[in-house]
Amino acid sequence: MYVAVKGGERAIESAHAWLAEERRGDLNIAELSVAQIREQLSLAVDRVMAEGSLYDPDLAALAIKQSRGDLIEAIFLIRAYRTTLPRFGATEPIDTGAMACDRRISATFKDLPGGQVLGPTFDYTHRLLDFKLAADGDAPEAPMREAEIGEVPHVTEFLNREGLIEEAPHDTAEPPDLTRAPLELPANRALRLQALSRADEGFTLGLAYSTQRGYARNHAFVGELRIGSVPVEMDIPELGFALEIGEVTLTECETVNQFMGSKTEPPQFTRGYGLVFGQSERKAISMALVDRALRWEELGEDNQGAPAQDTEFVLYHADNIQATGFLEHIKLPHYVDFQAELELVRKLRAEADAGHVQEAAE
């Protein structure tokens, strides 16, 4: 008689088994290897590393395979794994000036020391489906030239020499760690950048776009965008010096923003900054625009009430793992609360009906 609306252990197990089968798909089609994902879906791997806050292309590729290509689910797998890892220490700050650049462009100067290097970009491709890829293609080959060795200076440094751009704010305080301490406001810039770096790409893009359309417009030029690998060094106390422990690929964006001056600052250019794991220009540029919008207070600008200026709004809603969890949890059972609402609505309706009857009688 009692309809069993409640699931149990067996239902969960069966659901998991079905999920695994669906993940594998048609058995007549060869299974994807983790290495194939790592090599051929590398931008997906990069996004999972960036928003998962863990630099490990193999694990990110495994997560993408396990999540059937659902990147937020893959990011979640990486985050849940990451949180269990012990912390040995912190690395030295990376030096992006020493980056071995695959790509480095400036939208503010036609040419500059270090040159404009397009690198592997979609920018000037015509978005026509390449049906050759549907067949088995030959391995594509790109022309080669010798790389130029040496530091590639940052564009903003040239502007800085003339005093045309604000000094990069120096902060020697140890940056807070978003993953080890609860997010509390007000958040300093280091914390905001940390949150933005792992923020959802779509959310960050939307916010950045809103500033371009007039919600706290900050007139951004891409001073420089660079993608490449940088060495990561760690100070080993037993040795007394820093050792290179590996390399990471990063995308860095520095925006140069118009600034008419304020009560406290003369007219000069200001900075927005974006830095993310892997190759992700969309995310890095978005991050720089949002960073700049969030700096309104320290630059003495007006609060226009725009979403991208609102630190609390941005930081509390930028994390896609938090957002998707809370959003999707409403599919869990809520019948106890719903029952309480049912009783309330029935009671209010009964009283409203009684009220109408009485009014009619009067």
Place this chain on the structure above:
Amino acid sequence: MSEAAYNFAYLDEQTKRMIRRAILKGLAVPGYQVPFASREMPMPYGWGTGGVQVSAAVLTPDDRFKVIDQGADDTTNAVSIRSFFERTAGVDTTTKTAEASVIQTRHRIPEEPLTEDQILVYQVPIPEPLRFLEPRESETRKMHSLEEYGLMHVKLYEDISRHGHIATSYAYPVKVEGRYVMDPSPIPKFDNPKLGDMAAIQLFGAGREQRIYALPPYTQVVSLDFEDHPFEASKADHACALCGAEHSYLDEVIVDDSGKRMFVCSDTDFCESRRAAGHVGEQAA
């Protein structure tokens, strides 16, 4: 990674220590929301990550663990959380309220009164009772520190003037020891009277919102109301169709296409115990 590769109850000892500190602070300042460095758990935010972290921090190998969701031990997420701790902590589990030393719950307080030997852990989605009146955390923290709760009373008053009743049926706000206004998590207001003067320790964990708060045993907890509109713990006006209980919280179940309903205890252990003791409801098979 195999389960053996994880620490007892999943979290590492330093993390548990951090959570225990937050719990102790919460117990020392009843009803105050203590920020804590919530970890990403292997289940999604919204599935009880706060409660799971609190349970992980208080569980010992000798504990006997019970998990309920909507009052029931066999709802899918209760099953999932119970099996998580079976795997990662190897603790004994039970569905019997009286036999459990730690009970994790979502949306209900068990019908059977708890004892001094028990801990009740709540899963909390939005720990801030003022959140829907003021969306900014920076503001609501100020309101709590200044004991500025006028807005809440205005909201309740407006409910009465508009509907004739306070239109909050669950997550009904309470005041703790005359100081902090607290969200009791989304339990039906039927359960509110059980919060006060309870013998067991009550711990509240909100993972995504990074907050822990607590009620030590025998704390004064008062549901907000007005003298001329006193708080009323309401439930469906029926008896349980299976065990005949008249004072337990009921689920409404639709049983056929014509929309016929039956009402049964939401607390499955309570209902089963009563039936085992010979109580019979109208539709007991």
